[in-house]
Amino acid sequence: MSQEAKNVKAEQRVVDDSLIADYLQENPDFFERHPELLQVMRLRHQERGAVSLVERQQTVLRQRIAQMEDEITELMTTARRNEELFTYYSELYVNLLKCHSLSEVMDCLEDTFAKQLNMPALSLKFFDSPLELAEQFTFAADTHKQLLSKRFAGDSIYLGRLTADEQRLLFPQETIASVALLLLGDQGELGMLAIGNHDASHFEPAMDTLLVKQLQALLSMLLPPLLAHHDIS
Template identity: 35%
Template sequence: MTDKKSPTLADPLDPEQVANYLQQHPEFFVHHQELLGDLFLPHESGPAVSLVERQVSILRERNIDMRNRLSKLLDNARENDKLFDKTKRLILSLLEGQDLGDIIDALHYSFDKDFNIHFTSLQLYGNADKLPSSQAQVVAIAQAREHIAPLLKSNRAMCGTLGQKELSFLFGKHAEEIGSVATVPLIHGTTFGMLAIANRDPNYYRSSMGTLFLGYIAEVLNRLLPKYLPR
C-alpha cells in the first residue's frame, strides 16, 4: 500500500478544492478585493453580450493596461536607480584622481566594468610631447578636423553610425568590430578632445536615443581635464 502524495505549492489546485475553500471562507474576496477585477462572471442574457458584461470587460482591459504601465514605470525607476549609483561612483572616482592618468584610468575602468561599454575612446588634441602619458589618444587638432570635422562642429552628444574613416580614427584596430557609436566633444573655451563610446550592435546607439548620461560625463571632464593640459 502506498501513501497518498501530499499536495505541494507546485501542484495545480482541483476546482473542487477551490470551491470547498471558498465555501469555508466566504469572506475571502472581502480581504482580497484586488482579485475581483480578474474574475469572469458572464451575465445571463442569452447569446447577446449584456451592457454590464461589456463594461466589466472594458474595465478589466483598462486595469490590465494600467498594471502593465505601472510595471514598466517601476522597471524604469529601478534601472534609473542603478544608473545613478554607477554614475555617482564614476564621478567620485574622477574627482579623486590625482593626475591626468588617474582620471582617464577611472573613466575607462568604470565604462568597462560598471557600464559594460564595449569600446571607449578618449582623444585629447595637442602636442603629445607636452601632455602627460595616459590611456588617452593624443592627436593634433588639424588631424582631428581632417577625419571627424562634423563631430567637432557640434557641441552636444550624438548617436548613430559612422563611416570607416571616422571609426578608424577614433577606435583604431577595433573599427571593424563597431556597429554604432555615441560621441561628445570636450570643450573648455575651445574643443580640446573627443569622448566616444561604441557597441557591436548597429542599433544600440540610435539617433533617437537619449544622450543625457554621456553629456553629463563630458561636462565633468570639461571641468577636470583642462588644468592638466598645456596652456
C-alpha cells in the same frame, strides 16, 4: 437592390451610428437611466460569440487594467535603471576628482563604462597637444577633422552611428554599432571622449544627455591641469 441604393443605405447607417455615438458620449449615464437595455444588448466577441454589454465592458476593463499594469511595470523598470545610472555616474564623478594622471582618468572611465555599464569601447583623445602623449591619447595627423565637421555641426555631443572609417579612427580594435562622442574644453578645443556600444540602438540622437553633459563638463575642468603639469603617466 442596386449598388447605388446600397451605398445610400450604408451612408445613412453611418450617419445614424455617428449620431447615436455622439449622443452616448454626451450622455454617459444613458444606460443608468435605462438599465434594462444592458441585459438585451449583445456584442460580438471574437472567442465567446455574443455577450452582453455588461460582460463586454468587464472584459474591456480587465484588458485595460492588465495594460496599465504592464505600463506601470515598465515605468518601474525604467526608474530602477535610471537610478542605477545616476549612482554609477555619481561614483564616477567622485573618483575622477581623485585622479592625478591621464592613466588614472582612463582607469576610472573604464571601470564605470566597461565593467558597470557594459560599454565595450572607450577612447580619450586630445587635439593638437604640445605634449608627447601616448599614442592612445592622440589622433594621427589631421584624421579627426572630417569627423568633427561631420558630427558636430551645432552641438558638442553626438549620439548615433559612425561610418566604418570613423569607427576605425576611434576604435581600431572594436566593431562598434553606436557611440556617444563628447567634445572636451570650453569650446570643444581640448579633445574628445568616445564611448562605444555593440547595440545599434543604445545611443540615439533623441536620448537624454544630462548625465553625459555633466561628465563632459567635469572632464573639461579636470583634464587641463593634468596636461599643464605634464602628469601623463
